[in-house]
Amino acid sequence: MVISSHFIAGAALGKATGNPILAVVFGFVLHFVMDLVPHWNYGYKHLKKVKTLLLVLMDPLLAFALYLTIGLIRGYSASTWLVTFLGGFFCALPDLIEFFIRVFNIKPLIFFLKFHRAVHWFDPHPENIWATAEDEIQFTKKGTFFGILYQIPFVIIAIYFLLH
Ligand SMILES: [Zn+2]
Numbered sequence: 001m002v003i004s005s006h007f008i009a010g011a012a013l014g015k016a017t018g019n020p021i022l023a024v025v026f027g028f029v030l031h032f033v034m035d036l037v038p039h040w041n042y043g044y045k046h047l048k049k050v051k052t053l054l055l056v057l058m059d060p061l062l063a064f065a066l067y068l069t070i071g072l073i074r075g076y077s078a079s080t081w082l083v084t085f086l087g088g089f090f091c092a093l094p095d096l097i098e099f100f101i102r103v104f105n106i107k108p109l110i111f112f113l114k115f116h117r118a119v120h121w122f123d124p125h126p127e128n129i130w131a132t133a134e135d136e137i138q139f140t141k142k143g144t145f146f147g148i149l150y151q152i153p154f155v156i157i158a159i160y161f162l163l164h
Helices: 005-018 020-035 048-076 078-105 105-119 139-148 154-162
Strands: none
Touching: 005 020, 005 048, 005 078, 005 154, 020 078, 048 078, 048 154, 078 105
């Protein structure tokens, strides 16, 4: 899923745990649970297009701005800021790790890519790790629509928990 969805959902789960260590662990695990749900993602080959790169950079910023706004409106305590941030950050972290492994070609960490792809709902060839550039899933218009739509419930439920 996109980073916004992961960050907001992880922050909400972090808030629910109320504990920094649990926020880290559950946030990280939640990432892979969310990836099991059919969804749309920007692929790594699209990062080469400036438009998509801007979108990818905007994505975490938007989530973070929303999170800050909710926290300020609700007057989060220091401990709530901490657990929500840790939950959100660790829920988004696997995509960041994936990004660095690919960009810097970190072969010893290939097991992580294999795992990440294996739990991804769409990947038929989890072993074919480095072939992604040409091999990535192509989304149809309908697939993109539903792939974005399916992320919205996570975000709405998460916003509800962040507000209450
Ligand atoms: Zn992921």
